[in-house]
Amino acid sequence: MSGKPDILSFHATFPPFCRMALYFFALGNRMAMIGLDVPMKLPLIAALVAAPLTAALPADKNTLNPTMLHVLKADDYRPYIDGFNRNDNELYKGFFPNAEAWGFLKDNIPFLDCPDKDIERAYYFRWWTFRKHIRQTPAGWLIDEFLPNVPWAGKYNSINCAAAHHIHEGRWLRDPKYLDDYDSFWFGKGGDARRYSFWVADSIWARYCVTGDRSEAMRLLPDLIANYASWEKSHRDANGLYWQRDDRDGMEDSISGRLHPHQLGYRVTINSYQFGDARAIAQIAELAGKPEVALEYRKKAGAIKELVQGRLWDPDAKFFKVLPRIENAPLADVRELHGYTPWYFDLPDPSFAVAWKQAMDPKGFFSSFGLTTAEQRHPKYALSYAGHECEWDGPIWPFSTSVTLTGLANLLNGPKQDVIGAREYFDLLKIYAKSQCRTLDDGRVVPWIDEDQNPLDGDWMARTVLIKKGSKIPERGKDYNHSTFCDLVISGLIGLRARPDDTVEVNPLVPKSWDYFCLDGIPYHGRSIAILWDRTGMRYGRGRGLRVFSDGREIASSDKVGSLTGHLSPY
Numbered sequence: 001m002s003g004k005p006d007i008l009s010f011h012a013t014f015p016p017f018c019r020m021a022l023y024f025f026a027l028g029n030r031m032a033m034i035g036l037d038v039p040m041k042l043p044l045i046a047a048l049v050a051a052p053l054t055a056a057l058p059a060d061k062n063t064l065n066p067t068m069l070h071v072l073k074a075d076d077y078r079p080y081i082d083g084f085n086r087n088d089n090e091l092y093k094g095f096f097p098n099a100e101a102w103g104f105l106k107d108n109i110p111f112l113d114c115p116d117k118d119i120e121r122a123y124y125f126r127w128w129t130f131r132k133h134i135r136q137t138p139a140g141w142l143i144d145e146f147l148p149n150v151p152w153a154g155k156y157n158s159i160n161c162a163a164a165h166h167i168h169e170g171r172w173l174r175d176p177k178y179l180d181d182y183d184s185f186w187f188g189k190g191g192d193a194r195r196y197s198f199w200v201a202d203s204i205w206a207r208y209c210v211t212g213d214r215s216e217a218m219r220l221l222p223d224l225i226a227n228y229a230s231w232e233k234s235h236r237d238a239n240g241l242y243w244q245r246d247d248r249d250g251m252e253d254s255i256s257g258r259l260h261p262h263q264l265g266y267r268v269t270i271n272s273y274q275f276g277d278a279r280a281i282a283q284i285a286e287l288a289g290k291p292e293v294a295l296e297y298r299k300k301a302g303a304i305k306e307l308v309q310g311r312l313w314d315p316d317a318k319f320f321k322v323l324p325r326i327e328n329a330p331l332a333d334v335r336e337l338h339g340y341t342p343w344y345f346d347l348p349d350p351s352f353a354v355a356w357k358q359a360m361d362p363k364g365f366f367s368s369f370g371l372t373t374a375e376q377r378h379p380k381y382a383l384s385y386a387g388h389e390c391e392w393d394g395p396i397w398p399f400s401t402s403v404t405l406t407g408l409a410n411l412l413n414g415p416k417q418d419v420i421g422a423r424e425y426f427d428l429l430k431i432y433a434k435s436q437c438r439t440l441d442d443g444r445v446v447p448w449i450d451e452d453q454n455p456l457d458g459d460w461m462a463r464t465v466l467i468k469k470g471s472k473i474p475e476r477g478k479d480y481n482h483s484t485f486c487d488l489v490i491s492g493l494i495g496l497r498a499r500p501d502d503t504v505e506v507n508p509l510v511p512k513s514w515d516y517f518c519l520d521g522i523p524y525h526g527r528s529i530a531i532l533w534d535r536t537g538m539r540y541g542r543g544r545g546l547r548v549f550s551d552g553r554e555i556a557s558s559d560k561v562g563s564l565t566g567h568l569s570p571y
Contacts, residue, residue, distance in 0.1 A: 068528040070552040071540050072111045072520040078102055080124040087446040091475055092147035095136045104131050108174045112489065114510075114517040119489065122433035125447040126485040130169060133481040139189040140181030143170060145481050148473050154192045158185065161196035161250040162482045165402055167203035169484045171210045171498075174523045179207060183216060187223035194230060197249050197269060201228065202276035202345065205283055209498035212525030217284045224281055225293070231274060240307050241266040242274050243325045246392070249338070250399060250482075253391040254373070255380045256322035256332035264325040268312050269338050275304040276345035283500070305347055318354045335375040336392075337365055337400045343407030346414065353411060356420040359404070359428070367455035369435045370396040371404055371428065383454055389465040395452040398483035401432055406484070409492035413507055422509040429493060432485070451477035494519045494531055502568040506531055506548055508561050516540070525568055527551050533561055 085098045096104045109127045114120050133144045137156040143166040145159045153159050163186070170179045183204055186193040193200055201224040208217045235242045246257030249269045257263035278301035285293035314321050314331050320339040321331040335358055342348045358364035363377040373392045374381050381394045392400075408425050411417070435458055438448035451462035462477055490496055494517065495508040502525065510517060516539045518532040530549040537544035548556040548566050556566030 068551075069111060069521045069530075070528065070549055071518050071530050071532055071542065072113055074106050074111055074521075077111055077113075077124060078106075080121060081105060081128055084125060084128045084447060087444070089475075091478070092132070094132050094147070095134055096131050101128055101131055109486075110172055110490065110522040111520050112494075112518070113520075115514055116430065116433075118430060118433045119493070121447065122436050123486055123489050125436065126169075126449070129449060129479040130481065130486070132479055133166075134178055139185055139191075141178045142182045142185050142191075143178070143481065146476060147479055148476060150473065150476070154195060155190035158191055159196070160186065160191065160193055160198045160200075162399060164199045164203040165399070165484045166481065167207055168406075168487045171207040172486065172490055172522065174521075176211060176213070180216060183207070183220065187220060187227070193227055194234075195248075197244055197273055199273040199276050199345075200224065201278075201280040201284070202273070205280035206498065208284075209500050210524060212500075214287050218288045221281070221284050221288055221290075224277070224284070228274070228277055228281060228297075231270075235270065236274075237266075237325075239266075239311075240303060241311060241323070242270045242304075243267070244270040251338065251373070251392040251397075253388055253393060254336060255334045255378060255393050256324075256336055258380075259322075259324045259329075259332055260326060265332070266312065266323040266325060267338070268308060268320045268322065269341050271304055271308050271312065272341040272345050272347055275301050275308065275342075275347050278304065279345070287500075308342060308347060309349065309352065313352065319358065320352075320355065334378045334380070335364065337371055337373045337397075337404055340404045340407045343411050344403050346410050350415045350417060353417040353419045356408070356411065359408070359420060360424055367396070368431070369453060369455045369458045370398075370431055371401050372455050373397050373400055383456065383461070385461065385465055385468070389462040389469075390451065392452075394455075395461050396435070396455050397452050398432070398449065398480075398485075401428075402483040402485070402488065405429060405432070405488050405492060409488070409509065412509060413495075413497060423511065425492065425509045426511050429488060432488075436485075448478075449483075450480050451482070490519065490522065496522060496524070496529070496531060498524070502570075504529065504548055504550065504555060504566045504568060505563075506546075506556070506565070507563040508533065508546070510561060512561070514561075527568060 081102045085101060088098060090098050105127055112120055112123045132147060135142050135144050135156065139156065142156060142158055144157045145162050146157065149157045167179060167183065185191040186200060204217050204220060204224070208214060231242065235244060237243060243264050244267050245263045246252055246254045247263065249267060256265060278297045282294040282297035282301065285297065308320070312320050312323055317335060319335045320342060321335065323329065323331050339355065358375065359371065360366050364375050365371045372394055373396065374394050383394050384391060405425065405428060408420065412422055412425060435453060436447055436449050437445050438460065439445050448460070450460035453459065454461050460477065466476055491498065493509055495506050497505040497507060499505055510533070514533065515535040516533055518530065518540060520530040522529040527550045532540055532542060533546045534540050534542065534544060545557055545559045546561055546564055547554055548564065550568055555568070556564050558564050
């Protein structure tokens with residue numbers, strides 16, 4: 001990767017008969033080099049000719065053995081899936097119904113073993129729900145947000161609002177075909193990539209950093225550039241800032257949105273998305289050998305960064321805020337959770353980290369059930385069951401929780417700061433994991449993910465409002481696919497920091513008290529990666545300490561949990 005020739009991809013461009021001829025030419029040379037007479041080996045060559053071509057050539061680098069686990073045993077975790085199935089009222093059967101859930105997950109997901117069973121359970125639960133949203137359509141595979149069809153969706157029930165979350169989560173699946181189709185769907189196959197705000201280029205780059213397959217990103221580069229230009233034309237004003245309605249950010253009825261009659265504002269969300277997409281386009285352009293395009297988009301990203309830090313930062317509140325799209329208007333007087341969005345894209349300079357004090361402040365965003373969408377000290381902070389079912393003026397929204405925790409992991413992997421640490425990351429992730437449940441009428445507590453949540457008692461608020469209104473779409477938000485969790489575990493907690501080169505970088509954010517953890521069968525740059533920590537060496541039998549394996553071969557180790565790098569061997 002990282003600009004080096006992809007030998008397997010180049011090799012695959014030859015017709016099959018040419019590849020076979022090259023193979024036997026190399027075989028003959030090798031025999032001659034070690035002193036064997038080629039004519040004497042004709043029976044061996046004849047046998048090889050009769051064998052399938054796939055037996056003579058290396059496997060494709062994106063094709064992994066579905067059972068490629070080197071430390072853990074998949075069947076040890078099947079009881080989670082069986083339990084989810086037993087407790088599920090399967091109202092909407094997708095392409096992979098519950099009866100096929102285990103087979104799909106066993107073949108596709110990395111497996112987690114850790115001492116915190118709330119996080120472990122939520123990890124498998126969220127893969128179990130993600131599987132429900134994989135939909136086969138005439139345009140190929142796509143990932144939906146709602147299980148039932150909803151009238152405001154686009155073609156094939158598609159909604160781009162959380163599509164970036166879908167890509168970040170789904171990039172860790174072993175079979176690439178689902179996201180191959182989904183990424184392409186947004187460009188020329190019926191998808192509407194600008195119905196809502198959508199950091200699509202950044203997501204495709206993030207996926208490339210996991211797969212190591214540059215072909216998709218390079219193929220989509222013209223579409224990504226055209227998409228970016230459309231946002232510039234429709235949503236960027238002469239001051240250089242991008243504007244958006246709060247509901248087109250998927251954040252309707254926000255406190256800041258009410259400051260403008262049309263809920264328009266220069267929001268830190270869309271400006272951060274455009275920064276991330278500009279940076280990603282520059283990186284993809286470099287892969288494609290287009291330095292002039294890369295330079296152009298790096299300049300765009302730099303200009304947005306300057307504007308976000310200069311115009312959307314409130315130095316008194318020490319937080320990024322919304323600037324109403326009104327001449328000479330001041331910044332909104334409220335801190336909202338989406339003010340952490342710049343860290344999702346590594347936008348802010350280190351001095352802005354002071355904003356993270358609000359994350360753990362009970363008068364700010366912290367609650368026992370998760371992070372509220374508006375600071376709780378604000379007079380318009382609300383938890384209403386009387387209005388619209390989707391309000392962002394207080395309730396917990398997993399969509400924003402996912403953005404915030406991704407941003408926090410990025411912060412903790414950047415320059416040192418003393419505002420917030422790994423312990424707080426774990427605490428927030430733990431709360432997020434525990435909050436994903438619901439108490440049934442018979443008293444059973446079952447895993448559950450829905451739309452928005454009451455920070456006082458964990459009630460799924462939109463669900464309650466819709467039931468009271470007699471919704472015509474039963475359990476609209478059940479298994480709602482509007483956020484990430486597994487990606488937070490993989491890239492944050494376990495700490496696999498995906499990169500475009502062949503360096504494997506790991507920086508776990510686990511508690512110091514943990515004696516063990518293992519994430520096994522991670523599809524990464526065509527290999528199967530395992531990351532483990534074993535304080536005594538007795539749990540996994542691979543030695544003591546933090547260890548990283550590629551296809552079963554150890555590539556890095558340390559006697560303590562911390563930042564660690566190793567290198568993938570060439571094919």
